[in-house]
Amino acid sequence: MIKKFNENYIYQPKKDLNISDLVNGISKANPAILSKAITLLESKRKEDKALVYSALSKLPLSENKSFRIGITGSPGVGKSTFIETFGKHLSSMGISVAVLTIDPSSKINGGSILGDKTRMEELSRESNVFIRPSPSKGELGGVTEQSYESILLCEKAGFDVILIETVGVGQSETHVKHVVDFFLLLILAGAGDELQGIKRGIMELADGIAITKSDGDNEKNAKIAKNSYQNAIHLLPAKNNNWITEVKTCSSIENKGIAEIWKLLEKFQNHCSENNWINNNRSKQDVFWFHQKLNQFLIEDFLSKNM
Amino acid sequence: MVSPKIKPVLNRRLFIQEHVKEKVKKMEESVKKRNLDPFTAATKIFNNES
Numbered sequence: 001m002i003k004k005f006n007e008n009y010i011y012q013p014k015k016d017l018n019i020s021d022l023v024n025g026i027s028k029a030n031p032a033i034l035s036k037a038i039t040l041l042e043s044k045r046k047e048d049k050a051l052v053y054s055a056l057s058k059l060p061l062s063e064n065k066s067f068r069i070g071i072t073g074s075p076g077v078g079k080s081t082f083i084e085t086f087g088k089h090l091s092s093m094g095i096s097v098a099v100l101t102i103d104p105s106s107k108i109n110g111g112s113i114l115g116d117k118t119r120m121e122e123l124s125r126e127s128n129v130f131i132r133p134s135p136s137k138g139e140l141g142g143v144t145e146q147s148y149e150s151i152l153l154c155e156k157a158g159f160d161v162i163l164i165e166t167v168g169v170g171q172s173e174t175h176v177k178h179v180v181d182f183f184l185l186l187i188l189a190g191a192g193d194e195l196q197g198i199k200r201g202i203m204e205l206a207d208g209i210a211i212t213k214s215d216g217d218n219e220k221n222a223k224i225a226k227n228s229y230q231n232a233i234h235l236l237p238a239k240n241n242n243w244i245t246e247v248k249t250c251s252s253i254e255n256k257g258i259a260e261i262w263k264l265l266e267k268f269q270n271h272c273s274e275n276n277w278i279n280n281n282r283s284k285q286d287v288f289w290f291h292q293k294l295n296q297f298l299i300e301d302f303l304s305k306n307m
Numbered sequence: 308m309v310s311p312k313i314k315p316v317l318n319r320r321l322f323i324q325e326h327v328k329e330k331v332k333k334m335e336e337s338v339k340k341r342n343l344d345p346f347t348a349a350t351k352i353f354n355n356e357s
Contacts, residue, residue, distance in 0.1 A: 053346045149346065283338075286345050290338045293349035294331070301353070 022055035029096075029157040031130050037153050038132055041146040046300070056149065059156040065278075066098075066155040067269060070176045072166040072202070073186030078212040078252055079165050080119045082186060085252040087123040089262060090161055096128040098154035100147065101165040103133050130159065145296060148179050148289050177205045178288050181278050182268055184208045184261075189218055189225035204236045206245055208264055215251035222249045241277040243268060327352070 017025075017036060025033025037055065040048040073079050080101070087097050099120065124131050134146065147164065154162050166176050177183055185206035209229055214222030230247045239245075246264055250257030272278045334348040343351075350356075 050350075053350060057344060057347050152344070283341055286338045286341065287335055290335060290345035290348050293345055294352060297349055297353045 017051070019051060019055050019058065022052065023058050026055065026059060026153060026157050029130070029159070034130060034153060034157055035132055038134065038146070038150050041149050041153075042134060052149065052153075056152060056156070066151075066159050066162045067182070067265070068151055068155075068162045068164065068180045069265065070164045070166065070180035070183045071186065072176055072183070073212070074188070077186045077188050079186055081252040082210070082212060082250070083163055083165055084120045084123045085255055085258050086261065087120070087129055087163065088126065089255075089258050091123070091126040091129055094128070095160045096158070097126075097130070098157070098159040098162045099123070099129065099131040099165065100150050100154070100162065101131070101133045102147070102167050103135055130154065130157075145292075147176075148285075151179055178285050181272070181281065182207045182265055184210060186210050186212050187225065187229065188212060189214070189221040203232075207239075207243060207268060208245060208261070209233075209247040210257070210261055211247065211249045213251060213253075214249035214257065215254045219249075219251075225249075241272060241275060241281075243271055 017033070017040075022033060022037055024030075026037060037052050040052045043049065071079055071083060083099055083101075087099060090097050120131055123129055132150070134150065151162055151164065164176065164180060183206050185202060185208070187209055189211050211222045211225045211229070226247050226249050233245050233247070236245075248257055248261055248264060250261060252258070269278075330352055334343065334352055337343040338345055338348050
């Protein structure tokens with residue numbers, strides 16, 4: 001039974017999807033099917049995951065590869081607000097955007113709020129934007145076990161840009177680097193001294209740094225922080241793609257510096273297309289996830305037989 | 308006699324055997340060349356498929 005609410009929205013009762021439903025839905029970027037596919041990936045049932053893996057192997061790669069951007073930073077730095085403004089900026093230029101957000105799960109009862117879609121109210125109304133929150137399920141590293149597969153699903157659905165918002169990370173949780181092309185670190189001005197900038201770990205992995213909340217009285221502090229971090233970056237080892245990390249300031253609320261950050265990302269894409277770094281890096285990431293999956297399958301199999 | 312609980316653990320020893328190591332290496336090469344996606348490759352090894 002199909003109940004029609006209005007011309008654009010058709011209510012369909014819940015049913016089990018098969019491989020062809022998934023393949024058709026994802027290739028047409030159907031948001032409901034795409035969300036359902038991610039839900040199946042997050043399921044603990046082996047059959048659910050196997051269904052999505054089969055669909056993934058049947059889906060042809062989209063001609064235009066998506067640009068995968070990881071956005072990270074400590075809790076309260078303004079990741080969701082930044083994504084809301086940044087996503088709207090991209091959407092206004094006709095760029096389709098998929099936003100995958102990772103929400104922390106409770107250690108006590110295992111639940112997650114998954115409220116990022118509510119916080120990105122205006123962005124979620126854009127027609128060429130897909131937002132899907134996922135629980136971290138206690139995984140460290142800022143991303144979940146299924147993040148990589150979710151990214152591949154969005155890529156095969158044909159999104160131009162995929163934004164991955166991590167759980168608010170500390171200084172050593174850097175797993176997210178294995179799923180993205182560009183790693184943007186958001187920092188709050190006045191949250192630490194210059195030494196924070198030369199610490200190893202997350203700082204040396206960042207391809208770009210944005211000092212957030214650069215508005216009102218905080219604008220001066222943001223500029224000072226920008227100079228401090230820019231100086232500190234020179235002390236970090238060079239990257240293997242010869243890219244030099246740049247620091248920008250921005251205000252998501254006042255929509256300042258957002259266009260400059262997109263320009264920085266375009267500059268990175270041009271830089272990497274010259275030396276084919278993105279393709280080489282993705283092949284390395286695939287090998288990393290191959291070993292991760294092998295380990296995951298072994299542990300799942302062991303636990304299913306011994307617990 | 309091996310306890311049924313220990314048996315699966317011993318089965319996992321398969322993954323440190325030479326021919327499996329070789330298979331992992333081959334699959335890794337396919338993944339590197341992007342002929343196979345990481346999940347299909349891992350599933351093939353785990354299900355002992357060629």
